[in-house]
Amino acid sequence: MAHNLITRLGVAAGIVAAAIAFAFLSIISQARMLDEDGRTGEVAGRIQTFGIVGLIGASVALLLLAAYLARYIVIPMRDVTSAAEELAGGDLTVRVREQGDAEPVALAHAFNELASNLQTEQQQTEVALTALAAEKRRIETFHRAGERLAAARDLTELATIALAELMIAAGADSGGLWAVEPDDQRELVLEAAMGVDPAMLPRFLRPDDSPAGRAITTREAVAVDRGKRSELHLPLVVGSRAIGVMSLYRDGTPAFPPSDRDTLLRLAEQVSVGLSNAVSYRSALRAARVNRAVLDATPDPVGLLGSDGELVAHNAAMAEIWRQYPGVDVGGGGGEERDVLELGPRAYSRYAGPVRDDTGERMGRLVVLRDITAERESERLKDEFFALVSHELRTPLTSIIGYLELVCDNDEELSADTNRFLEVVDRNAKRLLRLVGDMLFVAQVEAGRLSLERVALDLGQVLADSVEAARPTAERAGVRIRLETTEVGHIDGDRDRVGQLVDNLVSNALKFTAEGGEVVVAMRAEGGDRVLVAVGDDGMGIPAAEQQHLFERFFRSSTARSRAVPGVGLGLTIVKTIVEAHDGEISLESKEGVGTIVRVLLPLRVEAAA
Incomplete structure (x- = not known):
């Protein structure tokens, strides 16, 4: 231009x-x-x-x-x-x-x-x-x-990576990272150290007056200038919870400037999230290992089935069952079940039921098996033994009682002491015969051979006979016995078994009632199609913790044992068996020092109900 x-x-x-x-x-x-x-x-x-x-x-x-x-x-x-x-x-x-x-x-x-x-x-x-x-x-x-x-998933690995990254970002010469222990959230454990011998750093940290402790307490970065050495302690926080602290050291260089601190704090936030996940992961792994150890130490097979029927989680015993019987349906139906599962020569008591999470969503089906093969064999041998012994005892006992009756018929020729002795022998022989009969009855029930001869039975008459038969015993014990009945019609039952049911209830009531007490036997209609029989006493009562076991074989309450009440613990077992065989229901209400009431509901005959 x-x-x-x-x-x-x-x-x-x-x-x-x-x-x-x-x-x-x-x-x-x-x-x-x-x-x-x-x-x-x-x-x-x-x-x-x-x-x-x-x-x-x-x-x-x-x-x-x-x-x-x-x-x-x-x-x-x-x-x-x-x-x-x-x-x-x-x-x-x-x-x-x-x-x-x-x-x-x-x-x-x-x-x-x-x-x-x-x-x-x-x-x-x-x-x-x-x-x-x-x-x-x-x-x-x-x-x-x-x-x-x-x-990174492992806590130590993640801590090492995090410490290395922040040391590079800060230009630090050395550093250490402490994280919470899953089992003890109150103290922090050294997880990583770089540029320094770990033995030179404290193994555990707690909130205190040290720079790192103040960083944990205040949730803020703490910078320290020691002249030849600068320190920066960064809290690792998730929400309001401190899960760790990172300490960075510089030798012979200026202190960490505020601009570096801002960057390092942002990195520390990122580290905190990963560290929290790693701590949770370690805690979950530890819990899983404990659960696995407990499950594998359990001898009973335990497993969780998924919706497809396949094992989702199991212990070693269940894995062995699955290996021996591949494809077997161990889960049963869809609801809660308690039954017996036969697998080859062995028998297992099975519990199966749905498992749900805290939201109610179904996670699967829990199955717990218990090998009862040995128990079954033991029960079988015991029942055979009871049946054998009872049978072998019953025959001579019958003969003894028969000869005692013949001897007692000629009591004019016997002295008073001899008569008294013979009465004791007769009374105990009959008691032993009843015990043998009870044992035979239980053996028949266990063997599935209990048979009933049902007839139109006047239950009021059965109660009256039982009360009259027990009255002498009640008078000797100083106990009043009272019968309260109304006309209810007939039941469809076995006279001998129903009589045995009432005799056992009355006998128990008399045993547990002290002198001066009272036993009441009552009967009334219930709901138009059933009859209620109640036998109550004002005796010693039964502890609440023991009441659920009263109908088990050979169970005797602590009060019976402590007061030497005679019996072997079969009376209520027989009563419950007879009641259920007659399609009835039985319940018990007792309070220590107040007394006990046993209630039995039996169905009336159809004609009577009509």
Whole structure:
């Protein structure tokens, strides 16, 4: 542009100079022509002189114009052009002297303003790029740390990765990381150490007055400058719970600046989440190992079945069952079940029931098996033994009682002492015979051979007979016995078994009632189609914790044992068996020191109910 302007100015000056020179040359030429014609020579000389002087003056003026243009226009423009080329080359520090005429000065000033603005923008851009690069490095650090932390599951491994990442980010020389112990949330355990011997760091940390302890307590970073060593303690917090602390150390370098602390705190937040997951994962693994150890130590097969019937979780005993009998249905139906499962030569008591989580959603089906093969065999042998012994005892006992009756029939020939002794023998022989009968009855029930001879039975008469038969015993014990009945019709029952049922209840009531007490036998209709028989006493009562066992074979309450009440614990077992064989129900209500009531509900005959 400057060269074009100079060229144009030169051409313009040349044209002006040529025009002036042409004018003065024309004047000189005219003067010579006049002189040649001899006309007014003096005038011609003057004209010629004027032309020469004018030509010289025009040349000088032209030179002055050229000098002026060069100094105030051309040179400033050339400087601006040169500076613009340098600016275009990237030198933003170039400036132009503001000299020359008004327009060149204005142009130079504008150029300098432009260069200054460009330089300022470049500096701001460099600052922004520097900040952007730093942010990029932070993001890359966060990303790399996040990827490494996400890949770690073990708590110690994650702690080592986290400590390494923050040491790199902080430019630390050494550090340590403490995390909560899953079994004891009150203290922190050293999980990782780098750049320092772990033995030089405390094994356990608790909230205290130490820098790391203050970081745990305040949930804020604690910086310590020890002159030759700087420390930064970062709390690892999830929600409001401190789950760890990280300590970073620098040797011989300046303290950690606040800008670094902000970055490190952000990284610490990321570490806290991963550390919390790792602590939970370790706790879950430990709980799983404990559960597995407990399950495998359990001799009974235990398993959890999924919706497809396959084992989801199991112990070693269940795995062995599954191996021996692949595909066997150990889960049973859909509800809760308690039954016996036969697998080959062995028998298992089975409990199966649905398992639900805390929201009520079904997780599967729990199955617990218990090998009862040996118990079954033992029960079988015991029942056979009872049956055999009872049978072998019953025959001689019957003979003894028969001969006693013959002897007692001739009591005139016997002394009083002999009669008394024989009565004791007869009473105990009959008691032993009843015991043998009870044992035979239980053996028949266990063997499934209990048979009933059902007839239309007047239950009121059975109760009356039983009360009358027990009255002598009650009088000897000083116990009142009372019968309260209403007309209810007949039941469909076995007379001997129903009589045995009532005799056992009355006998028990008398045994547990002290002298001066009372036993009440009552009967009334219940609901129109059933009859209620209740036998109550005001005796010693039975402890609440023992009442659920009263109908088990050979069970005797602590009160019976402590007061030497006679019996072997079969009476209520026989009563319950007879009641259930007659499609009835039995219940018991007792309170220590107050007494006991046993209630039996039996169905009436259909004709009577109609």
